[in-house]
Amino acid sequence: MTILSQETIQKILNFAYDKAVNGVNLTGCPDFASAYELAKEYQKKYPNNLEKQIDSFINWQCAKAGLSGAITGFGGFVTMAVTLPANITSVIAIQLRMIATTAILCGYDVKSDKVKTLVYCCLVKQSIENIIKEAGVKVAQKFAVKLIQRMPYDMIKVINKTVGIKLITKFGQKGVVNLGKAVPLFGSLLGAGIDIVSTKAIGAFSKNTLMSQNTK
Numbered sequence: 183m184t185i186l187s188q189e190t191i192q193k194i195l196n197f198a199y200d201k202a203v204n205g206v207n208l209t210g211c212p213d214f215a216s217a218y219e220l221a222k223e224y225q226k227k228y229p230n231n232l233e234k235q236i237d238s239f240i241n242w243q244c245a246k247a248g249l250s251g252a253i254t255g256f257g258g259f260v261t262m263a264v265t266l267p268a269n270i271t272s273v274i275a276i277q278l279r280m281i282a283t284t285a286i287l288c289g290y291d292v293k294s295d296k297v298k299t300l301v302y303c304c305l306v307k308q309s310i311e312n313i314i315k316e317a318g319v320k321v322a323q324k325f326a327v328k329l330i331q332r333m334p335y336d337m338i339k340v341i342n343k344t345v346g347i348k349l350i351t352k353f354g355q356k357g358v359v360n361l362g363k364a365v366p367l368f369g370s371l372l373g374a375g376i377d378i379v380s381t382k383a384i385g386a387f388s389k390n391t392l393m394s395q396n397t398k
Contacts, residue, residue: 191346202279238391280384281305281392
């Protein structure tokens with residue numbers, strides 16, 4: 183059993199987000215392409231068609247996630263953060279890369295701390311306005327995405343903490359995680375990959391959220 187604390191989940195989020203955005207290239211480990219590389223690839227495939235770029239990318243991500251052993255080799259970069267639960271870190275990295283790639287296609291600067299928070303909200307498949315409300319701020323829905331990009335850093339930290347709490351609840355009651363059953367919604371994590379349905383649902387939510395405030 184591993185205790186998944188608020189501090190641990192924030193470390194996982196930050197570590198996984200960095201690898202999702204920047205990619206990983208390790209000797210003896212299959213390359214983990216960056217969100218920037220993937221966005222560029224799909225922009226070339228479907229020029230001037232944003233929705234096709236996103237839909238095609240998400241479909242590819244879901245197909246890959248459903249293959250047996252889809253994340254074999256990801257342990258290579260997880261070992262760079264030996265204090266983090268490897269299976270949880272891997273699945274979050276895959277999901278964050280999918281969302282971050284969608285964000286780049288929509289014109290967001292994913293290296294911005296505020297856009298990172300927006301991506302985190304999509305990870306837990308919660309509307310931005312609900313996350314903000316749970317963090318103690320009342321805001322109209324249509325202004326939520328824009329507002330998060332204008333918030334002071336202290337408020338962003340509160341929202342990130344709210345997302346972290348949701349992830350702790352998702353991965354195990356009271357923060358206690360059985361590493362053999364850590365991600366029931368994603369199916370067997372090591373060897374079987376991520377459940378297609380869950381991946382597609384997060385992808386669709388991210389697309390709708392990010393395209394609604396498309397910055398292009």
